[in-house]
Structure formats: structure tokens, C-alpha cells
Amino acid sequence: GIERLYEEDGFELNGKKASEKFLEEQLRRTELEDLRTCYKEDCYYTVALLGQYAKPGYCKAKLAEHCKTLGGMNGRIKEICKNVKKSCERKGYELQKREEQLILDLDNKNFGNQERCSKLQVRCLFLEDFSRGVLTHRCENLREHCYLWTRKTLAETIMKNLLKGYLGSENRCVKKLRSECHHMSRESPELLDLCLESIGTCNKFIEESKKECQRLVGELNREKSSVSKEKCKKWRNTCYRGILDCHSLKRPCIEMIFLCGENGFFHEPEKKKHYRLDEGPPKLLEEMGISTIHSKMKDKGVCVFKPGSCPTPEEVVQFMVKKTYIYDSDCAKVLDKKCPSMSYLPYMKTVCSRKRDGSYDVCNGFYNKVGSNCNRMFNELKKTGFWSRPDRPLSESECADYISKCYFLSHHLGHWKNYDFCFHIRTVCYHASMHSAAETFLLKQLHGKFTLDESSKRNKKGTGDVSSQKCVQALLNKCSEAIYHSYHVLHKCLHPVETCKNLTILAGKETSQLNKNLEEMEKKPDLTICEHLMKKCSYLEGYSTQLKQKCLKLNSKCKEIKNLAELAVEILKEEGNYLRNEEMCRNYLQIECTKETIKGSACRFIVEACDTMLLHVKEHCDFLSKDLKLHGFESDNGEIGSEQCSHYKNRCDILEKNCHGTLKNLCRNLKKKCHHIESENKELEMLLGKLGGNPMDIDHCKKTLESKCQGSGKTKEFPILCSTNMSQSCERLRENYEKKCFSLGMKLLEVKQKGNSNSSQECSQLLSLCKSMGSYCTNVYSFTTMCDSFETHCQSSTKPPAPPKPAPAPKPVPPAPVPPTPPTPPEPAPAPPTKPDSEKAKPDPARPEDKPEGEDKPGEDKPEDTEDTEDKGKEGEEVRPEDRLAPHPKPQPEPEPESPEPQPPAPAPAPPAPKPAPPTPPRPRPKPPAPGPTTPTTATTPSATSSQTGRPSILPEEEMKGEGMIKKGSKGYLLIIWIIVGVGGVGGVL
Structure with a gap:
């Protein structure tokens, strides 16, 4: 696995470019405090139950009322309800002190974003109702701030993940960012902002990467003093990812890996998994991590939906101009500065085009254009009723559109309307997504515990019904542990009757939507859709008998599609064009089914089978085409690592003839690039044989290569190396050899530590490599010592075992007489019973x-x-x-x-009655033979x-x-x- 430290592959077509582990680590920064470990005091659960009624004078009566329903939920609630009077005593005083401390903390500007949003936000949720309005304004400001900060953090996390390995230089970073932004800029306003500021975004991330690099090197050097299994696993994963943009981390990482190996800790990194042709290709947004991270955050209550419409170029420019009183010249100055970063985006290219007089068309009458856009949004909010009722719930689509508009216009709305209604839009949408996440979580927990009333009367109303008592009882049982999932789940568990009504409505909506999706699935079967719908079925089918039958049918259909996908792969491996179109597919199946080389549903339903397989192949053609374009293979300037070439050349060979020419030029450029890389590697190996000295010596390598590149040698022996930078070529050769040294060192440690080699042949092979490479690998961590130690190991494991040392000679004792042969008895006796195996031979x-x-x-x-x-x-x-x-x-x-x-x-x-023979003294042992071959x-x-x-x-x-x-x-x-x-x-x- 140490070779992974040398991979600098910018072309990661491995099914998922997004590292889920990296995304999960970054998302932890946005998590709220854990209730189980951080909120152990009963007063928090009392106030979550009673709210403002937790104050003296109301507590006892209200708590006694709730305890009739909740008394047996779990040990904590049971203890609170056990003695109502005691539970209410001094609770008001304790909560008052916590409220006062929270006010101080909210006003304290020294708290960072992560601490404020993780800790203070949860305390607000517990104490806001209790404070009777004292905390409301402060907590709402905090919620809006944390919502904006979380969304921005998500966008930066997605972008950093995609730019990993490209943060070594501004040019590479900007090129990579712009190629990704063609596909992702419209997914959220925060991502569009990062794409518009492409140069500034790269410079910011490069600076952050340098600081992170210094931090990792310092931390690793401190932790090298002692190793453990957990440390080794942690640093292996950190090194493989961090080293892409932090070359100074390479040496400490290698030393750490060797230290781990010396102590017997060998952790192989995750293998790169290429997507399989018999599976649905990953969607591009899933590859980028966008759908993954947005899905995970939706479960946590932060919804980031794609806007229904993109911001207009005018709105984008208005966002960039931060002044409220704007002249046309202010607009022109901003575009002069920003257009070099954003003109690569197609819909911004026209904005950055100047007229003949040098002015920008979008800047004419700019101030009035801003006012028109603000008034247009104001009128839309009046129609929805949100202007008069700013606490009115908004739908998911309304939240997506309004939040996007607010992102680009919020700086001007306050000026034109003297009221910041975007503040209320954000807080309302954030509040709604938190409650929605809690209800979805509980709906999954209660799967199969109650069913909806599917009578025609109820179906016409679009709602379901449920036995209230059954739902409440099931909810209370699940809430025994679920209350610690989040504050909003806790709040819903403490109000089970109201929660069951909401869950019934939600289950009705979800099952109705799933029914529609299942009907659409019949028209267009697809493996990716199969996986998505089966996940939905896993927790919704228990609420509806009709839906359960449809989900069973879906399961059978998905298995059939999977089988056809596998058949399609087998046909593609023949490297023909049998799946190019419907006619060729049918002809192929008819011939093969007649020969009985193919059997089953594909032969019974040839038309349907061909439709499914052709759709599957088209999806893989489209996926490979998009990815090759994304990495520059529309021209000769694409990027790919040598370790990826063989896999993707093979993928091109399999798919190319069945993709209607969409891959022809792309695959040609890919193969051309791979051929160049392979030829260059061969020349490096030839150069190694010509050096006659240390391949680690860059100066000697350069002199040798220069002498070989003079005259005709330039075109005959090393045509590629002679036409490129010789220093870089020699550096590559040095790295290749260094990598071999490190790999050999790890192999020696592994064989020795695991004791998995007693073979003299393997020992001789590894020792031979030690001798041939030893003089060149002196800069490798303790390489000479490892070779010497391994040689000792081989000698001890392959030589014959030494005879045991004789015991100290006892005093001479005369040899005992040989006992006489026992007399032959007159008749044989029956043989005694056979003894167990364990006693047969001691x-x-x-x-x-x-x-x-x-x-x-x-x-x-x-x-x-x-x-x-x-x-x-x-x-x-x-x-x-x-x-x-x-x-x-x-x-x-x-x-x-x-x-x-x-x-x-x-x-x-x-014998008739044998007696035990008396013990005989031990006979002297014969001397062992003299040692010899x-x-x-x-x-x-x-x-x-x-x-x-x-x-x-x-x-x-x-x-x-x-x-x-x-x-x-x-x-x-x-x-x-x-x-x-x-x-x-x-x-x-x-």
C-alpha cells in the first residue's frame, strides 16, 4: 500500500471521486451537540416537556398531566414522573441560571462559528420557550447565522474534495475548478458563488491547504514517538489523502508507516473501486459528492435544494456590487475585476462582453434594474401571504427559490423595502427542515408498527387514519432511545398524540408519492432508480398493504433488470456491436436463444430484454463520455494516471462500438495519452539500465541523459525523454526507484512480523533484492538494518532444528538386566476395548x-x-x-x-493375570551422529x-x-x- 503515497492521479475515474470519509469528517463540524453526553441534567428534559410552563406555579400540574401518558417511556422520564413535586422544586431556579448564562454566551464574540452553532444553538432550543421572549431575538439571529454558515461550509467541503490533489499550483486548481463548475454551479447559490470567484476560490483553498499541511506535519512528528493500532490506521488514511497537496508530509508518513510495520501494524488503504458495468453508473452529482452530502444534511435538518430557476446574469452582477446607491461606473469597475474569473461560464460570457464603446450592456441603468428585481420578489411574497404572515410555512420548492434569490439580492432588499424579509425566509425554512427530518426519522423507526386506513373515503381526502393508542404505544417504545437522536425528535417524543397525527399525514403523502414512482418505474426500468425505490419501500411498505404488494413486484422486476445488466456485460465483452441498436440486439438474441447459449426471460421476452439492455448500455456510454470530457479528453490535453490507463482503455474497447460514435474521439485521445505514458515509462526503465550508477543521483542521471540525447540518440533511443524536461524525467526515475525501495522494505517487515515465510526460495529472492538495491536505498528508513534483520530471520527459520541439549549426566548406574520374555499363555484372551484417540499414543x-x-x-x-x-x-x-x-x-x-x-x-x-512390571532405570542413549550435510x-x-x-x-x-x-x-x-x-x-x- 505504500505505493499510494506516490500517486498523483488527477484523473480519478473510480466510480466515486468523492471521498465519503473526507465528507463525513468535514460534516462533523456542523453537527449539533449530542444530547446523551452533553445534556444529562433532568431540568433540560423537564423544560423540553413543559416549555414556559416549567416555571413555578405551573410545573406540578402540567408535569402530572403529561406523566399520565409518558411515565413509562424510559428510565429518565420515569424518574422525573416518579416524584412530580421533587422534580419541579428548584427547576425554575436552575433553568433561570442557565438562561442568564446563555445570554452572556450569545453576546460573547469570542465564540467561533463551530462552537456557537454546535453548542449555543441546542441551548437555545431548550430554553427559548422558557424565557418567554427574552431569548427569542438572539436565538433567531443565531439560527439564521448558523444556517448560512452550514450551507457555506457544505459548498466549500464539496469543492475542496473535488480539488484535492490540485492545490499545489493556482493554474492546475483553476483549470480543475472550472471543469467541475460546468456541471455543479447551478446546484446551489453557494456553489455558484465559488465558481464565479474561481481564481479567488483557488487562492483561498491553497492558503488553507498550506496551513493544514503544516499542522499535519507537526502533529505527525509528535505522534511518531509512540504507535498503536488505532494511530496507524488513522495516519495511513490521513497520509494517502493529505500527501496529494502536502509533499512535505511524505517523509514523516513513510517513517510512520515503517514504525507501524516494525510493531506489527499493517493497514492496507481502501482499494480504488471502479464502477462496474453490471451496475447502474453513478450519477455525476453523486460522483462529485453533491447528492451524497446534501442527502446526509437533509437527514440532519439542513435542506439544500436545487433552485427551480437559476439567477439571472443581472442578479449575479447585482450580488457582486455591494453598494446600495450604484452608478453605472460602479458596475463596470466590478465587471472589469470579476470577468477574468467568471467569463468561462457560458451564461456569464455575454455579461462580460463589451460594446464598441467599451461599456457593459448590463450596467446601463443599473440602479433602476436592482430596484425592479427587488419589487418583483416583494410582489411574489405578497401573493403567497408570507409578507403579512412571516411565520407562514413555505414548501420545499418555495424555500429553494426564495433562498436563492435572497442570496443574490439580500444586500439590496433592505435598502428598497426597508425590511429584511429574507431573515424570516431563512429561519422559517430552517425550522421546517429540522421538523421534517425528525418526522422522517421517526417514520423509519415505526416501520410496520401501524398501518394506514386505505378505505375509499379516506383516500379521497388524501389522508390516512390509524389507531391512536397503537401509534402512541409504538412511538413511546421507540422513543426510549430515540429521544437522544436530536432535540426535535425529543420534542416530538414528549408530545406523542400530536406527533402521531403528523406521522399519519406524512406516511399518507410518502406512500402516495411512492405509488406514483412505482408506476413510472414500469415505463422506464433502471438499476439506479431500482436502488432508490427499494430504499423507500424498506420503510414505507409496512404502512400500506397495497404498497407492500407493489414493492414485492418491484423487487422481482429489479432482480430481472440486474440479470439483464449482467447479460449485457457478457455480450459487450465479445467486443462486437451487438448492442448498438434494437435490430442488432434482437438478431443476436434470436440466434443465441436458438443455440440455447442464452436461456430464461431474455429469450421469452426478446423485445423487452433488448429495450432494458440498450438503456443500460446508453447510460454507461453517457457516463464515460461525460467523465472523459470533464477531464479534458475532447483534446490531446487530458489528464490520467498510469495506474488507470489499462482499466479505462479496456472500458473504451468494450463500450466504444455500441455508443453510436460518442466515444470515438474521446477514447482515441485517451489511448494516445496512455500510449505516451507507457512509452515514457519504458524509456525510464531503459535509462535505468544505462546509468551504471546510483539512480538516486539526479546530477549523474541528467549527465547520462544529456549524453544519450546528443546526435542521433535523440530520435532513436529516448525520443520522449529527450524532448521533455530532463530534470523532471530524472526526478521521476528517482521517485520510481525510491518507491521500489520503500515497497521492498515494507515487504521485509511484513514477512518477518507475520512469520508467513519459511520458504528458502522466498528468502533468497528478497535477500537478492536487498543486495542488488541496498546501495541505492540508503536514504530509505533503516533499509540496511531491515535487510540484515531479515537475513537473520531467514537463517533461523530455514535451518534444521538443533538437537535438544543433553541433560546433565547422572552418576554411573550399572545397566539393568534385560527382563526375561514373558511366557506364552496357553490360550489367547479377548482383546481389550479400543481406547480413545487421545489415549492411543502418549x-x-x-x-x-x-x-x-x-x-x-x-x-x-x-x-x-x-x-x-x-x-x-x-x-x-x-x-x-x-x-x-x-x-x-x-x-x-x-x-x-x-x-x-x-x-x-x-x-x-x-497372560492370565499380568502384574505391573517393576520400573526399569533409563538406558543410556546412543550418541547422536556427527554433524554433516x-x-x-x-x-x-x-x-x-x-x-x-x-x-x-x-x-x-x-x-x-x-x-x-x-x-x-x-x-x-x-x-x-x-x-x-x-x-x-x-x-x-x-
């Missing part, structure tokens, strides 16, 4: 463990050191007669067995023997376990051979 501690002396072959299983293969000759242990072997008079040289399959001795009949052992057949000792090899323990029988070729059989032939006169007992 170790004899008195006998040293004999091991093969040869080295293991690479990849061959080694004999396992197990106790079950040893004998049981312990004192006082009964030895069965059928297991007794005749002793030998003295140790003899070990002859080769005459037959590869010697028969074991027949079991001796059991070893030969690998083989244990594949019973006749396989060690070339040194002639003993058959001992196989692993698990192969010895049978049904109490010794089978030919089994471990038990080999063990007997070993005892008979190898032990000789030692007299082992099985």
Missing part, C-alpha cells in the same frame, strides 16, 4: 524426541511435534500385551528395511527415508487418528516401522 518423556535431520523442502509440510505420536512408557502404566514389542539386546546400526511394506508383529496373547526429508510414501539415518519420516499427527486400526500407508504404520527399525534395542513401548 509421549515417553524418558526417550528423546527423534527428528529428521534434513532441511525441509520449500513448500513441503514439516513433521509436527505432537505428543500423540510418542509412547506411553510411564511408571505404573498398564501396557497391553498386543502392544509389547520384543526388546533388542543392544543398539544396532539401522539397516534399510528390505521391503517397503514390512508387516507388524502379530499381537501376543494376553543434511538432506531434505520426504514423507510421501511409507518407504521414504532420511538419507542420513535411513529412518522413515514421521508424518503429522492428524493423519494418525483412525478407528483403532493400523492401515497400510498410515501414520500409525510408519510409527511402528520407526520403532522397530530406528529405535533398535532401546525397547520402546507403543
